[in-house]
Amino acid sequence: MPFNSLDYFLFLPAVYLVFYLVGDRARWGVLLAASFGFYAALKVPYLPAVLALVAVTTYCFGIWLHRAQAPGTKRMLLWGGIAANVLVLVAMKYLPFLSENLRAVTQFFSLELQVPAVRALVAIGVSYYVFQAISYLIDIYFEIEEPEPHFGYFALYLSFFPKLLQGPIERTGDLLPQLKTPYRFDYDNMRYGMLLFAWGLFKKMVLADRLGIYADAVYNDIHAANGMQLLLGTYAYAFQIFMDFSGYTDMALGTARLFNINLTQNFNSPYLATSVADFWRRWHISFSRWILDYIFKPLQMQWRDWRTWGTALALVAAFLVSGIWHGASWGFVIWGGLHGLYMACSVFYKPYQKKLYQKLGIQKSPYLKYWQMLVTFHLVCFAWVFFRVNSLSDALYICRFPFVSADNGLHKVLVHGFHAQKAGVVLVAGVVVAAYGVLARNEQALIIWNRYCALRWLCYNALLLALILLGGESQGHFIYFNF
Structure with missing residues (x-):
């Protein structure tokens, strides 16, 4: 259900x-x-x-x-x-x-x-x-x-x-x-729970399912796609799985709130992470905390005599367990191993990071954070390739030929049934989600939101209208049902 x-x-x-x-x-x-x-x-x-x-x-x-x-x-x-x-x-x-x-x-x-x-x-x-x-x-x-x-x-x-x-x-x-x-009946919990549920439904039906049309078309027939389409298919999947899973989480938290129960927040803007370690503090938080407490820390203590190497090996082992937990295939094992390798490399790199930034003169640059976010996002996207592919041979093809035939032109990017109209819906919906993320962290916006009832109900009705008009073509299931 x-x-x-x-x-x-x-x-x-x-x-x-x-x-x-x-x-x-x-x-x-x-x-x-x-x-x-x-x-x-x-x-x-x-x-x-x-x-x-x-x-x-x-x-x-x-x-x-x-x-x-x-x-x-x-x-x-x-x-x-x-x-x-x-x-x-x-x-x-x-x-x-x-x-x-x-x-x-x-x-x-x-x-x-x-x-x-x-x-x-x-x-x-x-x-x-x-x-x-x-x-x-x-x-x-x-x-x-x-x-x-x-x-x-x-x-x-x-x-x-x-x-x-x-x-x-x-x-x-x-x-x-x-x-x-x-x-005890709590109106605020009821209102917040219903709103959170509707917001999660919006992320699933309007964003995730529409992004999935393009990602599935590319990944189910990778040899028919050019290099640009392979790249965009990977980006589409990255945002699809985030909107799909975080949408489910919002609906779960919203449902529980109706019964005055607060479940654990599972996401905190993971694609704004400045490192892979930061990504795992923001993505599937309850699971990453479980892996940290019950796999990584015991192994780190067991191998503490190996110092840095012990920590690195514990990270690789913990994330291999993470990959195996997600599913019985070598793609998931490689996905987990890649994240473990990222984290292990960071253990060795971190002591030199500050010195390198000082030598390059960028330690106080306002753009450094954005560069770190960009690098982290693409490391995560590269790992998503192994998470999504139908076979390891498909993954190797994508890794070897991401830019093959990229000169076919952007006019061929919207293919496989993902037309400009659907792309426009995704773009508008994405702007709405991004605006919500910014406003939710702005104190002045929250004061205005709490003060004016008419504004809140206008937004509630707009959200319901968006679900009716923009929703559809649902894939029916959530990606993480498989895990």
């Missing part, structure tokens, strides 16, 4: 109405039933069963961890709980990839071993709540949090429907207390 579907537009008011009418003692049950119903609406029979299995397994291991006294027993329980959750994730998502590569290895070495082909399973949302379950167990092990004794609240923490399919990946201390807080 995607957020941009008619089913969800009927589902959400119905859930809220029941939630509002029942008492506080029953509200967790309403949200839990709605979450499993929301998941079941995907019409993949085993998904709710997998969610229930992860919830029961993690809940039990959390209780056992808390009760265990001996360090060896606690360590064994921790790794047992992590292994149980990882096994679920591997079974749902990675068996076809493992089977295919094992079969390739046996053929290469001429081994007499028959590896059966494994059918791919639909694993929507599994990566998100499995990672959340693992962080729950680790926090209990290190006594950062105590286990939740009420299974209903714990299951709701794991499966709360706004963040179930694409995150954010919430921490125990951030979400669980909010689920237990008595509900």
Whole structure:
């Protein structure tokens, strides 16, 4: 049940109405039933069963961890709980990839071993709540949090429907207390939640889906595109995936706000980052924080005797995990490895960066920041190539021939069904998004916005009108549903 579907537009008011009418003692049950119903609406029979299995397994291991006294027993329980959750994730998502590569290895070495082909399973949302379950167990092990004794609240923490399919990946201390807080109707939360949901819908339907028309046409037939089209297709995908994912996040945060629940902000203008490290502080924030806390920091401590090399290797390993988490293909592995390599190189480069800027006389230049943003954006876009391509051979073709036949002229850039009218819509919508980003950070604009009700409602209606007139040609699904 995607957020941009008619089913969800009927589902959400119905859930809220029941939630509002029942008492506080029953509200967790309403949200839990709605979450499993929301998941079941995907019409993949085993998904709710997998969610229930992860919830029961993690809940039990959390209780056992808390009760265990001996360090060896606690360590064994921790790794047992992590292994149980990882096994679920591997079974749902990675068996076809493992089977295919094992079969390739046996053929290469001429081994007499028959590896059966494994059918791919639909694993929507599994990566998100499995990672959340693992962080729950680790926090209990290190006594950062105590286990939740009420299974209903714990299951709701794991499966709360706004963040179930694409995150954010919430921490125990951030979400669980909010689920237990008595509900009181809050007009500001209701207004802000609905506005945020509409804004996310605008980003998805007006921008992401229209950019996707061009990006998909280029990437699904790269040999028919010239160099300029390959470049623009990559830029289109970069903004498509940002608008698609941040649009979903806005809708998730807006939905949760209706229930007076604040989910984690997942984006903060990532394409304005001045370094790849800064990019990951702004992009998919809940996930990058998870990778930092549970993969990078433990590895960095383990390899601290290797000093700078240990930090660099920990970064590469952490981002390889990030790539594998996104999907079972070598394209995702290379994408994660590239980001790890960027970060590792920055570890060695940083001590010399200030000296280099001083030698060049640009350390105080007002343009230095913009140069850093430009370089960072193109490093990220280069990695997106491996993230988006249909095969590694396509990625290598794009990397080798980005400027081939670029002299065909800009009049041939708008091809593959992406006409000037659609480009104009994207341009106008992009200006609206950029203007919103500027105004949202301007104190004087916020004062005017809060003071004049008529201005706010004019903007609300303009947003709805834009969705009606400019929306359409929706691809139906969100990109990160695949991960």
